[in-house]
Structures are given as C-alpha cells and as structure tokens.
Amino acid sequence: FTGSLDGMGYTISDLTIERSGESYVGLFGCLTESALVTNLTLSGSISGQSSVGGIAGKNLGLIRNVANKAAVKGKSSVGGITSTNYGTVEFVSNSGSITATNGGSVGGIASSNGDGNKTGIIKYAENTGAVIGWGNLGGIAGVNNSKGTIENAVNQGSVTSDADSSCFGGISGINKGTIKDVVNEGDVKIDKEGTMGGNSVGGISGNNIDKGTI
Numbered sequence: 769f770t771g772s773l774d775g776m777g778y779t780i781s782d783l784t785i786e787r788s789g790e791s792y793v794g795l796f797g798c799l800t801e802s803a804l805v806t807n808l809t810l811s812g813s814i815s816g817q818s819s820v821g822g823i824a825g826k827n828l829g830l831i832r833n834v835a836n837k838a839a840v841k842g843k844s845s846v847g848g849i850t851s852t853n854y855g856t857v858e859f860v861s862n863s864g865s866i867t868a869t870n871g872g873s874v875g876g877i878a879s880s881n882g883d884g885n886k887t888g889i890i891k892y893a894e895n896t897g898a899v900i901g902w903g904n905l906g907g908i909a910g911v912n913n914s915k916g917t918i919e920n921a922v923n924q925g926s927v928t929s930d931a932d933s934s935c936f937g938g939i940s941g942i943n944k945g946t947i948k949d950v951v952n953e954g955d956v957k958i959d960k961e962g963t964m965g966g967n968s969v970g971g972i973s974g975n976n977i978d979k980g981t982i
Contacts, residue, residue, distance in 0.1 A: 844872025
C-alpha cells in the first residue's frame with residue numbers, strides 16, 4: 769500500500785483473515801515509505817504463516833493513532849501492529865493476543881524493530897495483549913535491532929515462552945538498539961515444566977547485546 773488511509777476514528781469490526789500458507793499478512797501486506805495509516809481501530813482475527821501483523825505484515829511508512837484488538841497468529845514473526853517495522857509506529861495500542869507457534873520473533877507491537885541498516889521507531893505505544901510463543905518475545909518488540917528505538921512505551925500484557933532456549937522480556941526479547949522511558953507491568957514467564965533450559969529472561973529485555981542501550 770502506497771497511499772493514505774485515515775480511519776477517522778472508525779472501527780473495522782470482526783475482520784477475519786485466514787491465510788495460513790502465506791507471508792506478509794495483515795490488513796495490509798506491506799506499507800511502503802510513502803504510506804500513512806491513521807485514526808483506526810481493528811478487531812477480529814488474523815492468521816498467516818510468517819510476517820503477520822494486525823495492521824501490516826511489514827511497515828516502512830507511518831502508523832499513527834491506531835489500535836489493534838484482533839487476535840494475531842502465525843508460525844513466526846508475529847506482531848500486534850506490524851511484523852517488521854522499518855518506519856514509524858506511534859500513539860498505538862494492542863490488546864489482542866499475539867501468538868507464534870514455530871519460533872522466530874514475537875511482539876505485542878512489532879516482531880522486530882529496525883535492523884542493522886534500516887531505522888525503526890516505536891513510541892507512545894501500549895500493549896495489554898498476551899504475547900505467546902518461543903524464540904525472541906517482547907511485550908513491545910521481539911527484537912529491537914541496532915537502528916531500532918523504543919521510547920515512551922508501556923507493556924501490561926503477559927509474555928510467555930512455551931519452549932526452552934528463548935530470549936523474552938517485558939519490553940523486548942533482545943535489544944541491540946535504544947530503549948528509553950519505558951515501563952513493564954506484565955508477567956514474564958515460561959509455560960513449560962522443568963528447568964529454564966538456557967532461557968534469557970528480563971523485566972525489560974531478555975538480552976541486551978551489541979551496545980544496546982536501556
């Protein structure tokens with residue numbers, strides 16, 4: 769999607785998207801650099817294979833003043849607002865459950881934010897939905913990469929790993945970028961009997977590496 773959508777405060781209710789064999793699944797598959805999605809609430813259920821998000825499978829544009837209430841599910845790379853964020857996501861909230869069944873990155877707002885070459889910004893974001901899966905899990909982002917910034921964000925949703933060898937935290941599973949002015953009030957836990965099995969767990973970030981700043 770290359771254009772602009774102003775929801776004018778309206779809600780898209782009871783939307784059902786079932787594309788279990790496809791990637792880049794959401795209300796939009798991909799938002800380009802010129803795309804703008806604002807003033808919208810979404811409810812229902814969305815499922816895909818990978819790169820699944822409530823609003824977009826991938827965001828390179830601007831998502832602003834948007835709320836996702838839909839349950840979002842995929843095998844890997846699942847986020848409440850977007851899966852991969854290479855743009856700006858601001859003044860957003862997620863209250864839908866976010867589930868990945870086959871590892872990867874999972875986040876209440878985004879599965880991953882930025883990377884080594886592209887900037888990703890998440891600010892003024894709130895998650896109250898449950899985040900469930902294994903791999904890299906965070907209440908806001910599964911992975912905040914080196915050019916990713918998360919600021920003025922609050923997580924109140926539970927973050928639950930259902931397998932060993934995971935990195936999971938209240939804000940991010942792994943942080944390589946910048947996290948500032950954030951609050952986590954959600955439970956961070958493992959739903960598996962036995963030992964923690966090599967998990968990295970934190971109230972803010974499960975693992976802070978590569979000069980990540982909190």
